[in-house]
Amino acid sequence: MTAGPYLFEDYPLPDGFKLPASYLELLAKGLPEIDPWWWLAPYKDRANYWAATLRQQFPSRSLVPFAKHGGSDDVACFDGSDMSGDPKVLYIHAFCSPGWELRGDAENFQKWLQNTEIEAAEFQAGDED
Structure with missing residues (x-):
C-alpha cells in the first residue's frame, strides 16, 4: 500500500486529461468501502498494472x-479522451477480444459512485442472509 493515494505520478496519463475534482475530493476525505469493488489509488503497483x-x-x-x-x-x-474535467466512467471488461470490452458507462464519477454505493449496500445485505 502506498503512503497516500496514487494518482499515476509516474505513469503517463493521456495528454490534457485531468482527474475529476469529485474523485480528488473523495481521495482527500477517505475512500468508502465499496465491496465488491476495490479502489486502485491505495495500491500503486495494482493501479499501474491495470x-x-x-x-x-x-x-x-x-x-x-x-x-x-x-x-x-x-x-x-x-x-481518458474526455478533457472536460468531469469524464465519463467506462466499465471495461479485461481479457476479452477488442470490441467486446465495454460493459456500460456512467455519466461521471459522481453517478458511478452513487451506483456503486447502492451495489455495495446490496452486496453487504446479501452477505447477511
Missing part, C-alpha cells in the same frame, strides 16, 4: 482505471 494491461489490450481506447470489481475482470475507468 493501466498497462488495459492499454496493451485495448490500444484504441484511452483509459484511466481507478477501481476493480472483485468478482470479475471488470475495471472502472475514466474516459
